[in-house]
Amino acid sequence: MDTIRLGRTELRVSASSFGALPIQRIPFDQARTILRKAYDGGINFFDTANAYSDSEEKIGYSLSDVRHHIIIATKSGATDKAALLRHIELSLKRMRTDYVDILQLHNPSELPDPEDPDGLYAGLLEAKQKGWIRFIGITNHSAERARAAILSGYYDTLQFPFSSLADPQDIALAQLAKELDVGFIAMKGLAGGLITDASTTFAFIKQYPHVVPIWGIQREAELDEFLRLEENPPEYDAAMKAKIEEDRKALCGGFCRGCGYCLPCPAGIDIPTDARMSLLLRRSPYGPHLGEERRRNMLKIQDCRHCNACRSRCPYGLDTPALLQENLRDYLAFYQEHKE
Secondary structure, three states: OOEEEOHHHOOEEEOOEEEOOHHHHOOHHHHHHHHHHHHHOOOOEEEOOOOOOOHHHHHHHHHHHHHHHOEEEEEEOOOOHHHHHHHHHHHHHHHOOOOEEEEEEEOOOOOOOOOOOOOHHHHHHHHHHHOOEEEEEEEOOOHHHHHHHHHHOOOOEEEEEOOOOOOHHHHHHHHHHHHOOOEEEEEOOOHHHOOOOHHHHHHHHOOOOOEEEEEEOOOHHHHHHHHHHHHOOOOOOHHHHHHHHHHHHHOOOOOOOOOOOOOOOOOOOOHHHHOOHHHHHHHOOOHHHHOHHHHHHHHHHHHOOOOOHHHHHOOOOOOHHHHHHHHHHHHHHHHHHHHO
8 A cells, every 4th residue: 555654754655544433333353353354454553542542452452563564652641741651651541552553532622831940841751752742633623723833843643624515714724834834634534424335535535646535434345335445546637536526515514524522412412423314314324214213313413402512612613503403404304204
């Protein structure tokens, strides 16, 4: 597989890399099969996070014997130096390694003060001095904070949503990262599953050869698809551009990307799924969404307490309660029509 230079880190990472959030949903041995197949297929960059339940442990279980042949990025959502260092120690233990290649601050709501001796950035520098981490990165869903992070000069990498739905501001951000030699890691390449033809976003991202996509992979079939796309890259031709334009029209405006930062919900609502149900019904096989369990889950929207916590936490500024109500109305109408 081709490799991409990840900015000033000088790391050469696989052109398609592995997003390990989804493997927290599958058993250890199944995760090992997929991770080893990815490694054998040429993938050498694996991205996870302290917050992804047992994802780090599965990486350690599956790949510790080839540790020095792979590149690992993880994340911490800590808010102070002490917590950050605890997170890193735990990550090292879970992944059976004595260092992490890239430690990323996990979607902070504001950039830390690099002059604060007890702050996050001081913790990152201390971890680097100890040899626990090699490079410093940051993830974010806010274009404004992402741009500030790039311009600050304090971060070696940025992880940001980037797909065939990218707007001019997103593309400008990726170009700025290139100009300042900051590694650009693309998350949400399939827009949380709403882009149903992976070849479209794959071809689009290939137009930006410095961008490293981390594909969220849970099933062998998903991995096989990306390995096939790397082996036979699709053309970014007029037909492909037309498909992308169809997606952009269908997904324009305020839609939920499924990032999950709205959670937890005090009413137990599965917001990342329920707030985009209208799109899921029309962009994926709808049968599984019409089962009794999913219907009960959707009806929990009626228990919304209107605390607006989800709305305040949404990095895209969505009116989440209103979006949930809209999706419930659409779901019930769709359910009535298709269950009869």
